[in-house]
Amino acid sequence: MISHIIGFAVLGIHLRFNDPLAADPFDLVSGAQVVELRQPLFNRQPGARLILYTKQYPHRGEVADSISAFKAQFPTGSVSARLQGSDEVQLDLKHTGYSFYRGTYGLVLTADEELLDTELFNTLNITSDVALDNVRAVWIDRGGRDIRDLTPSL
Numbered sequence: 001m002i003s004h005i006i007g008f009a010v011l012g013i014h015l016r017f018n019d020p021l022a023a024d025p026f027d028l029v030s031g032a033q034v035v036e037l038r039q040p041l042f043n044r045q046p047g048a049r050l051i052l053y054t055k056q057y058p059h060r061g062e063v064a065d066s067i068s069a070f071k072a073q074f075p076t077g078s079v080s081a082r083l084q085g086s087d088e089v090q091l092d093l094k095h096t097g098y099s100f101y102r103g104t105y106g107l108v109l110t111a112d113e114e115l116l117d118t119e120l121f122n123t124l125n126i127t128s129d130v131a132l133d134n135v136r137a138v139w140i141d142r143g144g145r146d147i148r149d150l151t152p153s154l
Contacts (some may be wrong), residue, residue: 028052028079028132029133035124041083041139043091043121044112048141050081050124051099053106056134070105071098078129083121091121106138 026035075096079095094111099106 025054025134027138028126028128028135030128030131033128035125035126035137037122037124040085040120040122042141043083043119043123044141046111047138048111048139050093051106051138051140052079052109052126052132053101053104053136053138054097054132054134055104056132059120067098067100067105073128074098074107074132079109080127082125084123084125085119085121089119090123091119 074095076097077095082095083091083093093109094112095107096110097108099108
């Protein structure tokens with residue numbers, strides 16, 4: 001229940017899942033990577049974001065030290081992504097911040113430019129300067145109050 005309250009208060013969204021990290025993880029490789037999505041993603045209004053979470057980051061020492069080490073290893077701008085729709089509409093995302101949730105470390109990617117119309121995206125291209133294992137991607141469509149786990153279609 002507390003996660004619902006925090007999600008609504010901080011992000012203005014209603015969490016629909018008990019565990020927002022329910023999708024199968026994938027490995028983020030250094031370089032370019034294409035993630036085919038099982039279902040299209042919606043971008044209804046400005047404010048949507050993609051969060052790449054992992055629990056595989058080694059926890060050493062105090063939590064504050066571990067968070068600082070994670071931020072140092074993944075500096076802002078070290079990951080970028082491009083969502084592509086079937087009508088060739090693209091939405092570029094760049095790493096602008098961090099998210100920490102129940103022992104997970106996350107990279108927050110936000111749009112470079114906001115789209116004015118509702119768009120559907122079915123392909124996710126990620127470019128990363130560093131590799132990260134066991135990543136779970138979460139799409140938060142702020143305008144539509146929709147949270148969706150992303151899973152590569154295997």
